Amino acid sequence: MAEREADRSVSQTVRAQLALRELIVSGGLRSGERISELQAVEVTGVSRTPVRMALVRLEEEGLLEVIPSGGFMVKAFSERDILDSIELRGTLEGLAARFAAERGVSSRDLEPLKQCLNEIDGLVRQEPISIEAFSSYVALNARFHVLLAELSRSPPLIRQIDRASALPFASPSGFVMAQSALPEARQILLIGQDHHRVVVDAIENREGTRAEAIMREHARLAARNLRLALRNRTHLDLLPALALITAG
Amino acid sequence: MAEREADRSVSQTVRAQLALRELIVSGGLRSGERISELQAVEVTGVSRTPVRMALVRLEEEGLLEVIPSGGFMVKAFSERDILDSIELRGTLEGLAARFAAERGVSSRDLEPLKQCLNEIDGLVRQEPISIEAFSSYVALNARFHVLLAELSRSPPLIRQIDRASALPFASPSGFVMAQSALPEARQILLIGQDHHRVVVDAIENREGTRAEAIMREHARLAARNLRLALRNRTHLDLLPALALITAG
């Protein structure tokens, strides 16, 4: 009840959407659990109308599901669903990389990506990676992927990638769990960095096919890692584990 | 004002969504034109709340765009946007075909697809294709693509394909225009049928890579045809032309 009066600049609807997404993604609600409007009103502190708008948006976003009889529930994902989502994202990013390479980008356009790579390099150099460094990595990695998508200069594709990434990039609290499930995180991060570097190189040299291939490979690796992590902890709640994708 | 009391079974929100989508897609509103809530209320006959819900859904669907200062406008698409969307859809469908092939589908699962092919064959056999036959073709073709997506058995992918197809398959009135822009429609339809047949064959024989490749090729052909059609009629309104994709 503290930050109730904060930030009049954003609409109530947006605030409600952010609050509810945070709640869902952080695991505050279980998969399949019903979320009542009244509950949402209490959580967000805004009235039913904007809450309703937020719920509709979250449904379209893929985090919620409509209950035929009325209302919304947190969408439940199977392990297969998540693995497919990773491959899906990889396929879309592959297309983005191809577009970027074939349409020709100036080296000035690639600068932000390279800078991103350098920053990640600095983090990954540490021997046992700290939780904080891993956290930074997740953010930087997400930025790299966003920048790559934008390099395609294709609004429809960017939009679609954004959609496909909604879940993977959502969880800020889940990654700790994912990391703890994966002691050899650093090794994986290093391989991921290699992929990133290859993509940038391929785009710079206008090799569309190679750029596409490496992004798909990148995703396949992430899927493999997630599969391994899940095998170790069979009852791991899947939603937080999604964050692992970001380490792929 | 006649069908105001019809069909109590579907919610006002859904009815409003359908009515507004029809309005947009049929070209009743120009690209970039603002759509006021009051206007939407008059068109749909329901009150502002469900209209608002419908507008939010249509925005998430990609047909509308939020105006920063408030309200919605019909999203404007460039020619490039549309061509990219076609390739995007082809890429996703390629993945779906690969999944279907690699996960192994029974020949019973392929039955509906084959039946769909046969029905299309019947239509395409006519020498000059009538408007009615072309109309049926568009519907059948859409069904084929939906069936193919479902064959992947991957809800996230199906959802994404559905999204990517929202525009292409939307326009029932635009295809006439598209067809008139393309006298050699029959030839294109025949090639498309060939592609369809090859995909089904590849899936049946578990050739994932081949299945994927042909769907991408299928989309590339559609893009090429659209590009040609647009070159002939430079001032063609783009939204109706989207329907041409269905003929690809």
Next chain:
DNA sequence: TCGGGTATCGATGTATACAATCAGAATGCA
């Protein structure tokens, strides 16, 4: 005791009233 029907309660879907904000026009001043 068990099954069916009904009644009550709660939640959602819808409508509308109110408030805040934005755009545009008109007016005043330089």
Next chain:
DNA sequence: TGCATTCTGATTGTATACATCGATACCCGA
């Protein structure tokens, strides 16, 4: 005459009241 400012009108954003629908629990009869 041109520009800035203010005022007004309309439109959106929000809140809340009302209606409707579904679920659950209870009661009655067999």
